Structures are given as structure tokens and as C-alpha cells.
Amino acid sequence: MPLLQVYERFRLPELDMRDAFLLVVAGALVTHLIYKKYEVQPSSYFPTFLLLGLTPCLCSSFLLRHFSSPVTVYVLGFSTFYASLLTSIACYRLSPWHPLARYPGPVLAKLTKFWIVYRFYRRDYLPNIIAAHKKYGDIVRMGPNELSFVNADLVPHLLAPDMPKGPSWDGRRNPDLPASVIVTRSSKEHAQKRVFWSHAFSTTSVRDMQPTITRRVLQLAEELEKRAVAKQTVNITEWMSFFAFDFMGDMAFGGGFELMRDGDTRGLWKMMDERVQGMAWQMHIPWATRMFLKLPSKVEAFRKFTIECALQRMKNGSSVKDLFYHLHNEANTVKRSLTLEELVVSGETAIVAGSDTTSTTMTGIWYFLLSHPECYERLQKEVDAAFPHGEGDALDPVRLAEMKYLNAVINEGLRLQPAISTFLHRAPEQGSGGKWIGGHFISEGTAVNVPPYLLHRDPRYFSPNPESFWPDRWLQEESTISYTNNSTGGKEVKKERRVKVITDTAAFVPFSAGNRNCVGKNLALTEMRAVIALLMQRFEMRFVDGYDTRRFEESVMDLFITKVGELPVRLTPRT
Ligand code: HEM
Numbered sequence: 083m084p085l086l087q088v089y090e091r092f093r094l095p096e097l098d099m100r101d102a103f104l105l106v107v108a109g110a111l112v113t114h115l116i117y118k119k120y121e122v123q124p125s126s127y128f129p130t131f132l133l134l135g136l137t138p139c140l141c142s143s144f145l146l147r148h149f150s151s152p153v154t155v156y157v158l159g160f161s162t163f164y165a166s167l168l169t170s171i172a173c174y175r176l177s178p179w180h181p182l183a184r185y186p187g188p189v190l191a192k193l194t195k196f197w198i199v200y201r202f203y204r205r206d207y208l209p210n211i212i213a214a215h216k217k218y219g220d221i222v223r224m225g226p227n228e229l230s231f232v233n234a235d236l237v238p239h240l241l242a243p244d245m246p247k248g249p250s251w252d253g254r255r256n257p258d259l260p261a262s263v264i265v266t267r268s269s270k271e272h273a274q275k276r277v278f279w280s281h282a283f284s285t286t287s288v289r290d291m292q293p294t295i296t297r298r299v300l301q302l303a304e305e306l307e308k309r310a311v312a313k314q315t316v317n318i319t320e321w322m323s324f325f326a327f328d329f330m331g332d333m334a335f336g337g338g339f340e341l342m343r344d345g346d347t348r349g350l351w352k353m354m355d356e357r358v359q360g361m362a363w364q365m366h367i368p369w370a371t372r373m374f375l376k377l378p379s380k381v382e383a384f385r386k387f388t389i390e391c392a393l394q395r396m397k398n399g400s401s402v403k404d405l406f407y408h409l410h411n412e413a414n415t416v417k418r419s420l421t422l423e424e425l426v427v428s429g430e431t432a433i434v435a436g437s438d439t440t441s442t443t444m445t446g447i448w449y450f451l452l453s454h455p456e457c458y459e460r461l462q463k464e465v466d467a468a469f470p471h472g473e474g475d476a477l478d479p480v481r482l483a484e485m486k487y488l489n490a491v492i493n494e495g496l497r498l499q500p501a502i503s504t505f506l507h508r509a510p511e512q513g514s515g516g517k518w519i520g521g522h523f524i525s526e527g528t529a530v531n532v533p534p535y536l537l538h539r540d541p542r543y544f545s546p547n548p549e550s551f552w553p554d555r556w557l558q559e560e561s562t563i564s565y566t567n568n569s570t571g572g573k574e575v576k577k578e579r580r581v582k583v584i585t586d587t588a589a590f591v592p593f594s595a596g597n598r599n600c601v602g603k604n605l606a607l608t609e610m611r612a613v614i615a616l617l618m619q620r621f622e623m624r625f626v627d628g629y630d631t632r633r634f635e636e637s638v639m640d641l642f643i644t645k646v647g648e649l650p651v652r653l654t655p656r657t
Contacts, residue, residue, distance in 0.1 A: 095144075096147065097144050099145070099148045101144075102144040102145045102148065103145070103162060105141050105144055106138065106141040106142060106144075106145075106159050106162045106163050106166070107162065107163075107166040108141075109137050109138060109140070109141035109163060110138075110162075110163045110164070110166035110167040110170060111166065111167075111170055112137075113133050113134070113137055113163075113167055114167055114170045114171055114174070116133060117133070118174075137163070138159060138160050138163035138164070139156070139159075139160075141159060141163060142155055142156050142158070142159020142160060142163070143155075143159075145158065145159055172193055172194075175192055175193055175194075175226045176189070176192060176193065181523075181525050181527075181528065182223050182226075182227065182229065182528065185221055185222065185223040185229055186217075186218040186219070186222060186223065187214060187218060187222045187223030187224055188210075188214055188224075191214075191223065191224050191225055191226075192223050192225075192226060193226065194226065195225055195226060195366050195367060196367070197225075198224065198225055198363075198366045199363045199364075199366045199367055200363075202362045202363035202366065202640075202641070202642070203362075203363045205362075205639045205640070205641065207504060207640055208503060208504055208535065208639075208640040211224065211230060211504050211533055211536065212535075212536065214230070215230070215232050215533075215536055220232050220233045221233070221522070224531065225366075225529070227527050227528050227529060228248075228528065228529045228530070228531060229522075229524070229528065229529075229530050229531065230530075230531045230532075230533060231530060231531070231532055232532075232533065232536045232537055232540060233520070234537060234540075234542075234543050234586055234588045234589035235520065235588070236519055236520045237532060237537070237588060237589070237591060237595060238588070238595065238596070239517075239519045239520065240506075240508060240519060240530050240532050241506060241508060241532065241591070241594060241595040241596040241598070241599075242596055243269065243596060243597045244269070244510070244511055244514065244517065245508040245509065245510060245511075245517065245530070245596075246267045246268065246269050246272065246508065246509065246511055246598070247264075247265065247266070247267045247272075247507065247508060247509070247598065248267075248507035248508050248509040248529035248530070248531070249267075249368055249509060249529055250365045250366055250368060250505070250507050250529065251264075251265045251267060251365070251368075251507065252265070252267070252368035252371065253361070253364055253365035253366060253367060253368035253370075253371050254361055254365045255371070256371070256375055257371060257372055258372075258375075259423060259427055260421070260423050260424045260427055261427070262275070262424075262427040262428050262430070262431040263275040263276055263278075263279055263428070263431065263601070264431050264435060265431075267512075268511075268512070269511055272597075272598065273597075276597070276598075276601065278408055278409050278411070278420065278428075279408075279409075279601040280601060281408045281413075282405045282407075282408035282409065282601075283601050283602050283603075283604060283605055285604060287403060287408065288604045288605050288608055289479075290402070290403040291333065291402070291403070291404070291605065291608075292479060292608075293402070294329070294332045294333070294402055294404075295329065295477075295479075295608060295609055295612055296475075296477050296612070298325060298328055298329045298332065298342075299325075299477060299609075299612045299613055299616050300475070300477075300616075301328075301342055301343075302321065302324075302325045302342060302613065302616075302617075303616055303617060303620050305321070305342050305343075306321060306617070306620075306621065306653055307620065307621075307653075307655055309653065310621060310652075310653035310654060310655050311655065313652075315626050315650045315651070315652060316650070316651050316652070316653055317648050317649065317650055317651075318445055318448050318623075318649045318650075318651050319441075319445045319646055319647065319648055319649045320648075321342075322440075322441040322442075322444045322445045322448075322613070323341075323351060323437070323438075323441040323445075324341035324342045324345075324346070324351070325342060325441070325613065326436070326437040326438070326440045326441035326444075326609070327339055327341050327350065327351060327354075327433070327437045327441075328340060328341050328342050329437075329609065330432055330433045330436045330437040331391070331433070332402070332404065333404050333405045333432060333436070333605075334391070334404070334405050334406065334428075334429040334432040334433055334436075335388075335391035335392060335394070335395045335404075335406060335429055336394075336395045336398065336399075336400035336402065336404050336406060337400075338391050338394060338395075348387075350384075350387065353383055353384045353387070354384065354433070354434065354437070354438070355645075357381050357384055357434070358434070358438060358641050358642070358643055358645065359641055360374070360381070361641075361642065362640075362641035362642045362643075365642065384430070385426070385430065388426050388429050388430045388433070389426050391429065392406075392422065392425050392426045392429055393422075396410075396422075405428070405429070405432050406425065406429070409424075409425055409428050409429075410425060432602075435600075435602065436602050436605070436606070438501070438643050438645070439501035439502070439600075439606065439643060440501075440606050440609055440610060442499070442501050442643070442644050442645060442646055443492075443495055443496060443499065443501050443592075443606075443610065444495075444610055444613055444614065445646050445649055446495050446498070446499035446638075446644075446646065447491060447492060447495035447610070447614060448614075448623070448649060448651070449631075449634050449646075449649055450491075450494065450495055450498065450499075450551040451491065452623060452624060452625055452651065453551070453625075453631050454551050457491065457551070457553060458623075460487055461487055461488060461491055461614075461618060462618050464485055464486075464487045464488060465485075465488070465615050465618045465619050466619070468481055468482075468485055468615075469481070469615070469619060475616055475619070476612075476615035476616050476618070476619040477612050477615070477616060479608050479611070479612070482608075482611040482612060482615055483607075483608075483611065485611070485615070486557060487553060487557070488611060488614065488615060489556070489611070490553035490554065490555075490556035490557050491553045491614070492607065492610055492611065492614070493553070493556050493590070494551055494552065494553040494555070494556065495551075496590075496592035496593075497538045497544065497590060497592065498538065498539070498549075498551060499638065499644060499646075500534040500535055500538060500591075500592040500644065501592065501643060501644050502534060502592075502594070502642065502643060502644070503533065503534060503535035503640045503644050504531075504533040504534075504535055504536075504640050504642075505531060505533065505642055506531065506532040506533075506534065506591065506594050507529060507530075507531050508529065508530050508531075508532075509524075509526070509528065509529040509530065510524055510525070510526050510528075512526065513526075514526065516528075532591065534591045534592060534594075535640075537589040537590075537591060538589065538590065538591075538592075540589065541584075542584075542586075542589075543584065543585075543586035543588075543589035543590075544584060544585060544586065544589070545581075545583070545584040546561060546563050546581055546583070554583075555583050555585050556585060558583050559582065559583055560580050560581065560582055560583060561580070561581055561583050562578050562579070562580055562581075563578065563579060563581050564576060564577070564578050565577055565578075565579070593606075619656070620655065620656060621653040621654060621655060621656060622653070622654040622656060623651050623652070623653050623654075624651065624652055625650070625651055625652075626650045626651065626652055627652075629650060633647070633648075634646065634647060634648075634649055
């Protein structure tokens with residue numbers, strides 16, 4: 083019995099059974115205190131082993147003289163330890179002493195992060211956060227240490243330079259690899275990395291990318307034309323995705339993705355999809371990331387593919403000033419260039435951040451236009467007026483940027499279906515001690531969150547009809563609304579009145595805000611304008627016969643990135 087011998091040898095003080103159990107409970111309470119004070123991350127294996135392995139083991143040893151079997155001792159000791167630890171954590175989180183005690187929220191959300199994990203796993207976080215804000219107001223506790231804010235006045239402070247990315251972003255990166263710009267939490271490091279990206283997506287650089295955009299948009303139109311002529315149904319979701327993926331492949335690695343030409347024969351799109359789905363819930367338990375990465379998944383397969391692309395791009399070079407050109411510092415604009423590993427994670431980031439977001443947004447815009455034929459027609463007229471028949475393709479970026487209705491349609495699509503719907507996640511800088519935001523003290527261990535979807539549909543910021551697709555809200559200052567008045571003895575009278583249109587751009591954050599906003603915004607807008615205008619110019623588009631639009635609406639999911647289901651349409655070439 084080696085443990086008994088150890089016990090004998092070191093002659094642990096003898097405690098009666100009650101005191102021995104109390105000691106185990108005390109060990110659990112001290113462990114909780116240490117966790118709270120020092121924020122020991124479970125990914126720090128040694129301290130975790132000391133606190134969660136050695137402590138219960140040592141405390142349980144005082145029970146050895148009371149039971150004949152050491153197995154019984156350690157099962158009882160460990161169970162008591164963990165039950166006490168979890169009870170202590172739960173009581174503290176629900177207690178009036180917790181720093182976020184005064185904020186209302188769902189009880190399970192206050193208790194554990196596993197509530198958010200479960201909601202993302204079930205893909206119903208969006209309806210839950212909507213319901214929570216409706217019930218509790220503008221500021222809701224959506225996690226043990228997390229507050230969600232729906233208040234446009236506070237957005238600039240919540241997304242300020244001194245509010246770097248929150249802890250959930252640690253769950254979106256591989257801790258064994260360099261952090262790409264989007265997951266870098268330290269402000270200093272983020273600024274160093276952002277320089278490369280800012281060069282890559284400056285107005286001049288996006289202009290340099292124009293030939294690639296033009297080539298890919300024309301290719302998209304040609305592929306769709308083949309299907310239109312063959313009278314095939316086209317899943318526009320798939321084609322927007324293939325386009326965005328091929329284009330980001332060009333940008334990040336000088337090409338190599340040919341989904342529009344070959345289809346998804348290598349399963350690249352599926353790989354990305356699986357990655358997005360897994361990350362959606364894993365990111366909320368960042369301490370488990372390392373463990374998840376050990377499991378076989380498409381994340382690794384996707385990584386291998388991007389390494390191949392990066393090596394190929396380095397070997398072949400490129401005639402185009404792509405993202406790689408800037409990140410590899412081929413123009414010598416910054417002091418150092420990125421290492422191969424940094425280049426690979428950056429390329430991966432560009433593909434994940436730049437393709438799903440753009441394609442989901444464009445698919446959403448097509449859905450809104452097709453379900454509002456009057457808007458479709460008006461946009462087509464604007465395209466035809468700007469690019470008259472026979473005078474070339476609707477691809478001139480300068481003219482497209484000036485088209486008022488086109489840009490209003492894009493804004494309205496971004497408003498109603500933001501690519502990141504519920505999670506602009508931030509926390510005070512480590513070592514800052516915390517930050518006051520609009521009378522609320524956000525301590526260092528607290529994360530804050532801004533859900534664009536909720537801001538975008540809030541009648542205080544977008545009115546009238548915040549839930550409706552109405553591009554004119556971006557163009558008009560006043561509008562006429564109809565209402566019924568039954569004050570005259572119960573008889574309903576239809577009336578109209580002029581109202582001020584509220585379009586509060588402070589609440590419009592599809593690309594986020596502050597110095598960690600979307601660095602690819604200009605590129606995304608340039609791409610989207612070109613795709614929408616050219617397809618409008620070339621085709622008549624409509625839903626397939628008998629299509630029930632609820633199918634699309636029900637397919638929209640918040641997987642951190644918004645994902646949409648199939649959108650089957652029929653295209654007819656315009657003569
Ligand atoms: C419609 C298209 C797009 C939307 C709606 C979108 C949205 C966003 C949002 C909301 C963020 C900020 C996340 C946060 O604050 O936590 C972001 C960041 C970012 N986006 Fe986009 N994005 C789009 C297209 C693109 C494109 C085409 C690229 C090109 C590679 C790109 C690259 C990035 C990068 C690198 C970041 C991180 C920036 C940083 O942390 O400094 N995005 N995007």
C-alpha cells in the first residue's frame with residue numbers, strides 16, 4: 083500500500099473524519115480564491131495540475147485512516163473537492179458580491195460559460211440574446227463575467243483602442259502558432275501587425291487589386307450564363323461563396339482556388355464550413371482550445387492546404403500586388419517581413435475573414451432584392467442608367483461607388499443581416515486595472531460584447547420599420563407612414579403622416595468600429611458593388627417557382643459568422 087506508507091512516513095496529523103472532510107472543502111475554497119485572484123488558465127498545465135490534481139489528492143490523504151480502501155478515499159475526496167469547488171464558484175457568481183451582480187441576465191448565463199457554448203452548439207444564440215435584451219434592457223449579463231451592450235452612445239467606448247479583443251478570441255487561435263492580427267489581444271502587438279494589413283487594404287492597394295476583381299466577377303457572370311442558358315436552377319449561396327473563396331485565394335496566395343471552374347472537388351469549402359461551425363462554440367471555452375486541436379478535424383486539413391498555398395506563392399511570385407506581397411513586405415514599406423508561419427496564419431485569416439463574410443452578405447442582398455421586386459427594378463434601372471446597354475460592363479469602381487441606390491441597398495443588406503451578428507467582443511487591456519464606460523466599471527476580468535444585429539434593428543436608431551428591407555432609409559430624411567385611427571367612435575380610418583427617418587450611423591457597425599474594425603472593408607465593398615451591378619446588368623433573376631421565402635429566413639444561423647442556407651434562383655440572360 084504505497085500511499086499508506088507515504089502517509090505513515092510523513093505522519094500527517096490525525097484528523098477525525100468530519101475535520102478531514104472539512105479540510106477537503108477548505109482546499110476547494112482556497113483553490114477557488116487562487117483561481118479568482120490569479121486567473122490561472124487551464125491551458126497553463128502545471129499550475130492547473132497543482133490546483134486541480136495535487137490539492138485534492140493531498141487533502142484527501144487525511145481520509146486514509148478512516149477507510150480501508152484508498153480507492154474509496156480518493157473517489158470520496160475528489161468528489162467532495164470538486165463538488166465544493168463548483169458550489170463555491172456557482173454561489174459566488176450568483177452572489178451580491180460578484181462585480182456584475184447588479185446586471186440582470188439569464189440565470190444559467192450568469193452561472194456558466196457552458197450556457198453560451200450550448201446555445202452556439204444548438205445554433206440558437208441569436209434568438210436567446212434578442213429575448214434577453216427584450217426582457218432585461220440595454221445591458222445584460224450574458225456570461226459569468228460578460229456584459230452585452232445595446233446602446234449606440236457607448237459603442238465608441240466599448241470598441242475603443244484601449245479595449246482590445248476579449249478572451250473568447252483566444253479560443254479562435256492555435257496557442258502553438260503565431261497569432262494573426264484578428265486574434266491578437268495586446269494592443270501594442272495588434273498595432274504592429276495591423277500596419278501590414280493597412281498597407282494591403284489601403285485605397286491604392288485595393289485599386290491595384292481591381293484587375294483581379296474584374297477577372298473574377300466576369301468569370302462568375304460567364305459561369306452563371308452557362309447555367310442560365312441551360313435553364314438550370316442556380317444556388318446563389320454556393321456561387322457567391324465560390325466567387326468569394328476564389329477571389330480571396332487570389333488575394334491571399336496569388337491564386338490556386340478554382341471553385342467556380344471546378345466546383346468544390348477538394349472539399350475546401352466544406353473544410354471551411356466545418357471550421358466555422360466548430361469554432362462558433364469552442365471559442366467560448368478558450369482554455370479547451372489546445373485539447374480540441376488535438377482531435378482530428380478539418381482545421382488541420384485546412385491549415386495543410388494553406389501551407390501548400392503559401393509555399394507555392396513564395397516559389398512562384400506574383401505579378402499582382404496581392405495580400406502576400408504586402409505581408410511579405412515585397413515593397414519594403416515596413417521594417418520587417420513576416421515569417422512563413424505568420425504568413426500562413428495571415429493567409430488563413432484573410433480567407434476566413436474575407437470570404438464567408440462577403441459571400442453571406444451578398445447572398446442576403448440577393449434574397450432581400452428578390453423578395454422586394456420594386457427595389458430590384460429600381461436598382462436595375464440605376465445600373466442601366468450608369469452603364470447604358472452596349473457601353474461596357476458595370477465594373478467601373480469609381481462609378482459604382484457613386485451609385486446612390488446600389489450603396490443604399492448594400493448598407494441595408496449589411497444592416498439587416500450583418501456577417502457578424504452577435505459578437506464584437508472586447509475586454510480592458512491586461513494590466514490596465516479596468517475602464518469606466520458610461521457609468522459602468524468594466525474590471526479587467528470582465529468582457530463586453532456589442533451585438534450588431536440588435537443595434538441594427540433597434541427602432542431608436544433605425545426608424546420607421548427597422549425590421550424591413552427599405553434602402554430608402556439611407557437616402558431620405560423624411561417618409562410617409564400609414565396608420566389606422568379608430569378614435570372616431572370605433573370606426574377605423576386609414577391615415578398618413580410624415581415622419582423623420584432615423585438612420586443613426588453610430589449604431590451601424592457591420593464592419594465593427596475603432597482601430598480593430600474590418601481592415602478589408604474597402605475591398606469587400608468594391609467586390610460586392612461589382613458582383614451585384616454586373617449580375618443585374620447581365621441577368622433577370624427570380625426565385626424558383628413556388629419558392630417559400632421562409633426557407634431562407636429559417637436557414638440564417640449565427641455561427642459567430644452568419645451562415646445562410648440555399649437560395650435557389652432562375653437566371654435569364656438580358657438581351
Ligand atoms: C461584407 C464583408 C465583411 C464584413 C461584414 C466584415 C466584418 C468584419 C468585422 C465585424 C470585423 C471586426 C471584428 C471585431 O471587431 O471583433 C472584421 C475584422 C477583420 N476583417 Fe472583415 N469583414 C468583411 C470582409 C473582409 C474582407 C474582404 C477581408 C479581407 C481579407 C477582411 C479582413 C478582416 C480582418 C483581417 C479583420 C481583423 C482586423 C483587426 O483585427 O485589426 N474582412 N471584419
